[in-house]
Amino acid sequence: MDDARSRPHSSETHAMEANAVEANAVEDWQRILGVLADRRSCRDFDGTQMDRELLAEIVRDGMQAPSSCNQQQWHFVIVDDRDLLQRCHDISGGNHHFAECSALIYLCFQKGWTHGNFSVVQSVAGACYHMMLSAHLRGYDTIWNAGIGDNKALAELFGVPPIFEITGALAIGRAKPSAPAMKAPRRPFEEVHSWNGFARPAHTVYPVKAAKAYPYFEITNPSNPFAVWDPRGWSWAQLGDFRGYAVWAKSPLAGVYVSRRQGEATAAELDLLPDLKAGAKVAELMPWGGTYSAEIRRRLDSGVDFHLAELAQGNLTFILERLKREGFALDHTYGDRIDGPTLPYADGSLDAVILPQVLEQMPEPETMLDEVRRVLKPGGAVIASVRNLDSDYGDHWSEVESLGCIPNQGPFTPLSAETVRGWMAARFTPEVEQGIGTAVSQDATIVTDDNRTGCRLYAGRWRVA
Ligand SMILES: Cc1cc2nc3c(=O)[nH]c(=O)nc-3n(C[C@H](O)[C@H](O)[C@H](O)COP(=O)(O)O)c2cc1C
Structure with a gap:
């Protein structure tokens, strides 16, 4: 009887405890996702040093990312020497935050395996974002950079063998207290998803010259045969769409976007x-x-x-x-x-x-x-x-x-x-x-x-x- 009474009681308690754990878990993941959604790129670091063990922890977190065929043929060159950071800044050209962050983690991968659909690049990108989120949860600021400058100069600087590619660099550090606390706007969900097929509002697709196909490797930064430079080929809505997001390729800091061509x-x-x-x-x-x-x-x-x-x-x-x-x-x-x-x-x-x-x-x-x-x-x-x-x-x-x-x-x-x-x-x-x-x-x-x-x-x- 006691048993009979206690069983429902104990299973009820168990269920309640489980629910409480679940409720906490739900609160936890919702809170964590909220924190992750608050991440924003930092281009104004305070120049302080970071503990090497902490940097190593962040890279270890990144290694939990999935990789194509589980090959993990990524390699991370962690730069925390201030003179080297200055060299990295000079090589990068426009990314002034390279000289002021605590560390740069260069994202490298070995070429020759799992190349289909850029899977080797997808893998190192996954690791990079995982490191960003790890740093963010630990209270540090980051920015992911493709604008690293001359790959050859970097390979020489770090002794990266030619079979490895350097594809980007993650900058980590602490934002200056005065750094902009603004996140770049996100497109409305409606614009960027569709169910069971492709559909997208016309003003969010940038115009291209008519062609039967647009082979990826025919398009590079200095050579894009499909680009429509003439604004008469764009609608006002397309232009507005482009401008509203692309301007955030920088942070709204004083002095950004001064064209070198302009001079005086x-x-x-x-x-x-x-x-x-x-x-x-x-x-x-x-x-x-x-x-x-x-x-x-x-x-x-x-x-x-x-x-x-x-x-x-x-x-x-x-x-x-x-x-x-x-x-x-x-x-x-x-x-x-x-x-x-x-x-x-x-x-x-x-x-x-x-x-x-x-x-x-x-x-x-x-x-x-x-x-x-x-x-x-x-x-x-x-x-x-x-x-x-x-x-x-x-x-x-x-x-x-x-x-x-x-x-x-x-x-x-x-x-x-x-x-x-x-x-x-x-x-x-x-x-x-x-x-x-x-x-x-x-x-x-x-x-x-x-x-x-x-x-x-x-x-x-x-x-x-
Ligand atoms: C692959 C990749 C490359 C990027 N390269 C640069 C870069 O070279 N310089 C820079 O200032 N920002 C760079 N960014 C940062 C983006 O501009 C930034 O993520 C975007 O504006 C969204 O802002 P948020 O990170 O604050 O959400 C890069 C981001 C990604 C994902």
């Missing part, structure tokens, strides 16, 4: 800004990445209302955060979403519109210029510059640049200075017209004679009559 040209372009008093209303159109926006805000009176008219919310979020980090109060700076060549401003309401090298990024530049004229006050100014097709740079673009993949700031085609000159003359009165830069890059010589339409940039200031 940005200053020369923005010297064309008119004198604007507090209370004036100005718009910059399609401000990719915020490099111009920061310089414009610096030059404007703090009481001038500065509007950023942009296709992608993800881009606006990025730029506004970047501007904060450049030290600007944002009380007179506004992010305005547009979804095509219609500006959200009343007729005759703006004192100036700034188009720095953006007409060549638009599917309908002339329609946008009509709209610019609509929103400007009488006497309002247009400050514009374009990359000039009729220049040495234009030749370089046609013969070299445009053969490769389109850059993160989106597709563009340099425009003929004479064509743009005509577009502007049809709508506005010219005030200043000049060429900037006689060389393919860097040089920012200002040319005002007839040769101005043969420079790298064609720029000017026009007024509404």
